[in-house]
Amino acid sequence: MICRELIDIIDDYLDAVLAPDVTQELERHLAECAPCGAYIATYRQTRRIGAAAARVDMPEEMKARLRRFLAENLGGA
Amino acid sequence: MSTEDRALLARAAAGDGEALETLMTRHASRIYRLAYGITRSAADAEEVVQDVFLQIVQKGAGFEGRAALTSWIYRITTNTSLNKRRGKRRELETSLDELLPRYRADGHRDGDRAFLVSDWSGTPERELLAGESRRILEEAIDRLPDHYRAVLVLKDVEELSNEDVAQIVGDTVAAVKTRLHRARMALREQLTMRLGARG
Numbered sequence: 001m002i003c004r005e006l007i008d009i010i011d012d013y014l015d016a017v018l019a020p021d022v023t024q025e026l027e028r029h030l031a032e033c034a035p036c037g038a039y040i041a042t043y044r045q046t047r048r049i050g051a052a053a054a055r056v057d058m059p060e061e062m063k064a065r066l067r068r069f070l071a072e073n074l075g076g077a
Numbered sequence: 078m079s080t081e082d083r084a085l086l087a088r089a090a091a092g093d094g095e096a097l098e099t100l101m102t103r104h105a106s107r108i109y110r111l112a113y114g115i116t117r118s119a120a121d122a123e124e125v126v127q128d129v130f131l132q133i134v135q136k137g138a139g140f141e142g143r144a145a146l147t148s149w150i151y152r153i154t155t156n157t158s159l160n161k162r163r164g165k166r167r168e169l170e171t172s173l174d175e176l177l178p179r180y181r182a183d184g185h186r187d188g189d190r191a192f193l194v195s196d197w198s199g200t201p202e203r204e205l206l207a208g209e210s211r212r213i214l215e216e217a218i219d220r221l222p223d224h225y226r227a228v229l230v231l232k233d234v235e236e237l238s239n240e241d242v243a244q245i246v247g248d249t250v251a252a253v254k255t256r257l258h259r260a261r262m263a264l265r266e267q268l269t270m271r272l273g274a275r276g
Binding site for chain 1: 089090092094097098101105106109110113114119123126127130131134135178180183184185186190193194195196197198200202205206211214215218229230233234254257258261262264265268269273
């Protein structure tokens with residue numbers, strides 16, 4: 001396996017959906033290739049922190065404004 | 078859509094405050110998260126939430142599609158958010174091609190060795206999500222095209238399957254997987270350029 005091939009299937013590897021023989025081949029490459037080792041570690045961490053950063057809460061005052069907006073526009077609440 | 082959801086929407090459309098409150102409790106946060114993820118503006122996301130609620134209450138009871146209410150809401154939110162962003166802040170979006178890995182002719186990575194082996198993944202997550210690192214991360218997310226951010230939020234935050242994301246954004250599963258991969262690679266590249274250099 002070469003670096004390009006590894007990076008193309010990195011999500012499937014991290015999601016553990018690769019066939020066992022492909023996983024073995026990928027891990028053999030990883031054991032010998034420091035750039036790919038660094039790439040996969042930072043890619044995995046990117047997935048984690050990207051998701052964590054996007055988990056925003058709707059502010060309570062915005063919910064209150066939404067209630068008022070719906071009451072005015074739909075005649076309820 | 079379930080019979081219960083259809084009844085809830087019909088009550089909300091008739092002005093039943095309790096039904097509206099139930100809809101809000103169940104869906105407002107996820108609508109806001111997705112709208113903010115795409116628009117990257119609290120003010121725009123608030124307008125999207127209001128617009129989406131009007132749409133689901135006014136059109137929901139007559140909705141004939143087979144999709145679940147939540148999927149339908151995700152689809153409306155995605156479309157409304159992308160429409161809101163149309164023509165805005167394009168200057169921030171970097172060409173993704175510049176942020177993808179480069180390869181030599183033999184398929185191995187190309188570039189400065191120190192950059193290629195730069196590994197900031199050992200930095201604790203709470204540290205990466207605070208201060209200067211957080212700012213770098215937010216800027217990297219800002220630079221992604223809107224429709225890339227849409228699939229990132231649907232997949233990584235809402236934790237939907239690739240199939241569900243594809244249905245919501247109206248694309249193929251293969252296209253969604255490619256977009257996710259390119260978005261994550263572009264984020265990783267930007268983070269490594271800036272966090273790796275500090276390590």
